[in-house]
Amino acid sequence: KQEVTQIPAALSVPEGENLVLNCSFTDSAIYNLQWFRQDPGKGLTSLLLIQSSQREQTSGRLNASLDKSSGRSTLYIAASQPGDSATYLCASPAGQGGKLIFGQGTELSVKP
Amino acid sequence: DAGVIQSPRHEVTEMGQEVTLRCKPISGHNSLFWYRQTMMRGLELLIYFNNNVPIDDSGMPEDRFSAKMPNASFSTLKIQPSEPRDSAVYFCASSFYGGNSPLHFGNGTRLTVT
Numbered sequence: 275k276q277e278v279t280q281i282p283a284a285l286s287v288p289e290g291e292n293l294v295l296n297c298s299f300t301d302s303a304i305y306n307l308q309w310f311r312q313d314p315g316k317g318l319t320s321l322l323l324i325q326s327s328q329r330e331q332t333s334g335r336l337n338a339s340l341d342k343s344s345g346r347s348t349l350y351i352a353a354s355q356p357g358d359s360a361t362y363l364c365a366s367p368a369g370q371g372g373k374l375i376f377g378q379g380t381e382l383s384v385k386p
Numbered sequence: 387d388a389g390v391i392q393s394p395r396h397e398v399t400e401m402g403q404e405v406t407l408r409c410k411p412i413s414g415h416n417s418l419f420w421y422r423q424t425m426m427r428g429l430e431l432l433i434y435f436n437n438n439v440p441i442d443d444s445g446m447p448e449d450r451f452s453a454k455m456p457n458a459s460f461s462t463l464k465i466q467p468s469e470p471r472d473s474a475v476y477f478c479a480s481s482f483y484g485g486n487s488p489l490h491f492g493n494g495t496r497l498t499v500t
Contacts, residue, residue: 306486308488310489310491316494317477317479317492317493317494318479318489319491320490323487325486365489367486373419373431373434373442374419374489375431376428376429377428378428379428
């Protein structure tokens with residue numbers, strides 16, 4: 275059974291700092307790993323999807339990596355901005371059907 | 387594209403009342419998911435459909451919960467009768483079938499049962 279864990283639960287950094295968010299999963303036979311952002315009172319927005327055959331994906335200041343052997347994924351945010359403040363969640367499918375298992379999320383606060 | 391559309395945005399009801407939440411997925415998506423989010427339990431998958439057919443409803447907490455997808459552009463989640471512990475934010479999400487495409491979420495329905 276796939277389990278997804280995110281540590282820490284909350285993170286506060288000064289503006290401009292580079293930071294890394296961590297995601298761990300128990301079943302290395304994953305199809306993909308997705309990273310989402312959730313703003314207060316909103317739904318989740320898909321940021322990056324890494325296929326199992328890939329090691330990383332980049333979008334602007336975001337870079338997500340995937341290491342299946344160690345059961346880990348990281349989301350790197352470069353030159354953080356106050357607008358990056360949100361909760362970031364990672365998720366992995368439980369099998370082929372599309373059922374996603376979510377981590378509890380990391381609440382990021384970027385201070386001006 | 388308007389994205390996944392959920393209604394209502396907020397619902398306040400009294401214990402024992404029937405609640406119906408609605409969802410319109412993104413046109414062309416053939417997988418639809420209902421999630422519930424609470425502070426204590428995070429995001430929980432309640433049920434999901436592929437091509438309008440329920441595939442996995444193991445997350446539906448009790449028989450009081452039911453979901454339907456009569457066509458590719460509409461789904462409902464019904465709670466009857468509602469209880470205070472059902473208070474949560476309910477999200478609908480859609481994607482292309484197979485789990486290898488990004489999942490798109492609606493803005494959710496915040497349900498409060500008093």
